[in-house]
Amino acid sequence: MSNTLLIAARLDRVREAMRQASAEALLVTQPENRGYLSGFTGSTAVLLITAERLFIATDSRYYEQSTIECPDFELVPVTKSFLDTLPELIAGSGAKQVAFESDHVTFADAQAWMAAVPGVEWLPTKGMVGELRAIKDEMEIQALRDAIALGDEALMAGLAQARPGMQEVELAWIIESYMRTHGAEGIAFDLIIAGGPNGARPHARASTDPLEAGVPIVIDMGAQLRGYCSDLTRTVCLGQPRDPDRFWTVYNTVLRAQTAAEAAIRPGMIGSEVDQVARAVITEAGFGENFGHGLGHGVGRVVHEQPSLGRVSTSVLRPGMVATVEPGIYLPGWGGVRIEDIVLITENGAEVLSSAPKDPII
Numbered sequence: 001m002s003n004t005l006l007i008a009a010r011l012d013r014v015r016e017a018m019r020q021a022s023a024e025a026l027l028v029t030q031p032e033n034r035g036y037l038s039g040f041t042g043s044t045a046v047l048l049i050t051a052e053r054l055f056i057a058t059d060s061r062y063y064e065q066s067t068i069e070c071p072d073f074e075l076v077p078v079t080k081s082f083l084d085t086l087p088e089l090i091a092g093s094g095a096k097q098v099a100f101e102s103d104h105v106t107f108a109d110a111q112a113w114m115a116a117v118p119g120v121e122w123l124p125t126k127g128m129v130g131e132l133r134a135i136k137d138e139m140e141i142q143a144l145r146d147a148i149a150l151g152d153e154a155l156m157a158g159l160a161q162a163r164p165g166m167q168e169v170e171l172a173w174i175i176e177s178y179m180r181t182h183g184a185e186g187i188a189f190d191l192i193i194a195g196g197p198n199g200a201r202p203h204a205r206a207s208t209d210p211l212e213a214g215v216p217i218v219i220d221m222g223a224q225l226r227g228y229c230s231d232l233t234r235t236v237c238l239g240q241p242r243d244p245d246r247f248w249t250v251y252n253t254v255l256r257a258q259t260a261a262e263a264a265i266r267p268g269m270i271g272s273e274v275d276q277v278a279r280a281v282i283t284e285a286g287f288g289e290n291f292g293h294g295l296g297h298g299v300g301r302v303v304h305e306q307p308s309l310g311r312v313s314t315s316v317l318r319p320g321m322v323a324t325v326e327p328g329i330y331l332p333g334w335g336g337v338r339i340e341d342i343v344l345i346t347e348n349g350a351e352v353l354s355s356a357p358k359d360p361i362i
Contacts, residue, residue: 003039004072006139010037010132015051017128018099025050025095026128030104032301033129035227038070046082047073050093057082057089083116090117099123103130127306134298134306135320141344143228144299144322145353147184148342150223151230152356154178159362164213164238168193171219172206179223188222188229188303199235199336202293202328214242216251216335216360222303229303231324232354233340236362243334250287250329251360254337257281257327261295262343265325265350271295271313278327279311287329296324299342321345322353 014037018026028034028047038047038056042065045058056066056073066075076092078085090098098117100110102124114122136144158175172191179187194204196215204218211217220233235254241247257278264277275295282291294310297303299322307315309323317323326340341354 003139006137007037007039008072009137011049011054013132014049014129017132018049018051021099021123021125021128022097023099023123023125024097025090025093025099026125027098027100028129030101030129032305033101033104033133036129036133036301038073040066040069041227042066042069046089048076048089048093048095050095053093055089055093057085083112086113087117090120095120097121097123099125099128101128102126130306133300134315135318136300136322136344137320140228140300141320141322143226144230144342144344147188147223147225147228147230148232148353149355150179150182150184150225151188151221151232152354153182154223155219155221155232155234155356158219159236162211162217162236162238162362165210167208167210168195168198168206169208171211172221175219175221184223184225185227186224188224188231192218192220192233194218194336196335197333200330200332200334202330202336202338211238213239216241216247216337218336218338220338220340227301229299229301231299231303231340231342232356233326233338234356234358234360235337235339236360238362240361246331246334249285250331250337253282253285253287254327254329254339255358258325258339258341261325261327262341262350262352265317265343265345267317267319267345267347269317271307271309271315271317272311274309274317274325275311275313278325282327282329290329290331291327292330293328296326296340298323317345319345319347 042062048055054073057076103126157178193206195217199218222231261278296309298305328338330336343350
């Protein structure tokens with residue numbers, strides 16, 4: 001299916017969501033939602049969607065680009081500010097009930113909009129487009145597969161050069177450089193390279209600390225390709241572990257937890273149920289208090305989106321959703337182990353999309 005047809009299908013779905021919310025128009029400001037519904041890749045624009053018409057308001061930097069990328073949208077030029085253009089935009093649509101993304105718009109902006117266009121009913125909505133984005137179409141799944149494959153390759157390229165004494169930031173740069181020189185538009189997030197005790201902090205940033213032989217090194221990284229993100233974590237050890245009993249106990253516990261969760265996933269499950277599968281393995285091994293974060297999250301245009309696989313998640317898993325499965329154990333003063341894959345929810349279970357090896361000894 002062509003990109004044009006896929007965007008048309010997305011617009012049909014969001015218009016149905018608007019109808020259910022009794023909204024005659026939807027003002028889209030969140031960049032990821034804007035690109036999803038229009039194909040626009042610039043940095044500044046606002047969409048207005050009604051049952052019959054499509055508008056894109058942007059400034060002169062993007063006039064030509066918007067007409068190329070969004071041929072079905074009517075251009076509304078922004079010559080001063082969006083606030084100055086808003087009354088014209090709303091009046092042109094004829095809408096009297098206008099929904100907006102209250103989970104993205106600041107309170108100050110919402111107040112300014114309401115003052116500028118007082119003659120309409122403003123309807124705050126939350127997650128209207130995000131919930132639609134949770135189920136990926138064929139183009140998105142292929143983009144994700146390609147981003148994941150690139151991330152897998154970049155990790156292996158980095159590990160081939162990893163040596164004791166190398167700084168964490170050096171390894172991070174090797175991996176990032178590989179991604180950028182092999183097609184990535186950028187990195188999905190700042191890379192985590194955390195050796196030894198640094199790995200006990202789940203979101204530690206790569207530092208100038210040297211990598212040491214024999215200690216766990218947590219590597220969390222992802223590529224951004226064609227607007228979609230990958231997310232991959234592996235824990236490795238340069239040479240044999242100094243504390244083999246603890247290392248293998250922790251590592252194998254995390255691996256068993258991940259394997260159990262991935263095997264358990266089925267459409268219709270609640271995200272918290274999947275989390276509990278992995279958490280039970282870790283708790284039974286005596287490390288329940290050392291697994292503080294949720295099991296996983298959706299991945300797509302941004303690296304954290306719907307669905308959630310956390311302890312309190314209410315997300316219902318459906319075919320076409322894409323999520324991470326990333327249990328971890330973190331021991332202060334020693335380090336951490338996290339192993340992360342991305343999975344695609346299918347009609348019968350889950351397909352693991354990540355293919356980077358899980359043998360930790362480098």
